[in-house]
Amino acid sequence: MAFLAFMLFVCLAGPLSASDSDPGAVDANVSTATETPEAIILKVGMPQPGVVPFFWQDRQGDFRGIYADTLRLVASRIALDLERSVKLEFIPLSQARLLRQFEAGDINVEAGVVPVQPDPGADPSIRLAELSLFTRPYGVVNNVIIYQPELSFPLFILPDLKGRRVATVRGSPVPNGLIREDFSNQWQIAQRVHRGWNDIGLMTEAVALYYQTSEKLSYRISLPYASNSVSFRLHRELKPLLDPFNRALANLEAEGKLDQLVCDYLCGTAPSSP
16 A cells, blocks of 8 residues: 555656756756857958058068057957957958948948048048947047158148149048048058159158158158047947947056057067068
8 A cells, every 4th residue: 555655646746857856967947057248349440551550460460560459458458347258350451441341330440540520522421420439549640741852842831732632541531622632551652652653642650751761762751730649430339339448448548558559669670561
């Protein structure tokens, strides 16, 4: 009778679960591990050819420069801030393609951008402005005029250039009153002025000096006609990252990391040409 009573109890209770029969077993329907957050992917457009000392790809295929290393510092701070992995994907493109792919969402970060209203002559795309978010500034870039040595008038005075045609990078802002002739990058502008194909070009000072010395190009460089703070352009899809970006940049600036990074590139031995 005792045996029959035990069998009746087993039938009424139903089969034992894995957790009942094995104290170490885990119910498949219960999650015991915290899921790892999905990594943040920053797809960074790098204008080709690279521009020393700001942003370039060396002969080994590594991405170097002030902008690249600043992004690495920022990414590591954001990862700590949000407790999520942050991955950088550097994508080399022409400036024109970079802007198009930014609009398409294939690029979501652009470095070294002056956060001003788009120049109607540079890029008529209203969509680009609508998709752009800018971080706090992280550096300053001086703009200069390069010109043929034969030209005698003082080209560092902008009114003297009114109505003249100037070579400039497509998508970059140009002072009022100048007639722009767009090219893909600053290397093209430096070569064209050196060869006499253009009398005047607009460039950043550090790049103009670098090409003049390293490539033995013949042109004169004006005093800076403008100094612009540069920021990172973020695609609107990265809006939740704008505050973490700004916090990281503010902390790096307060710690002197950004100044040290610039000094490492500008005060040390000039890197080889890209």
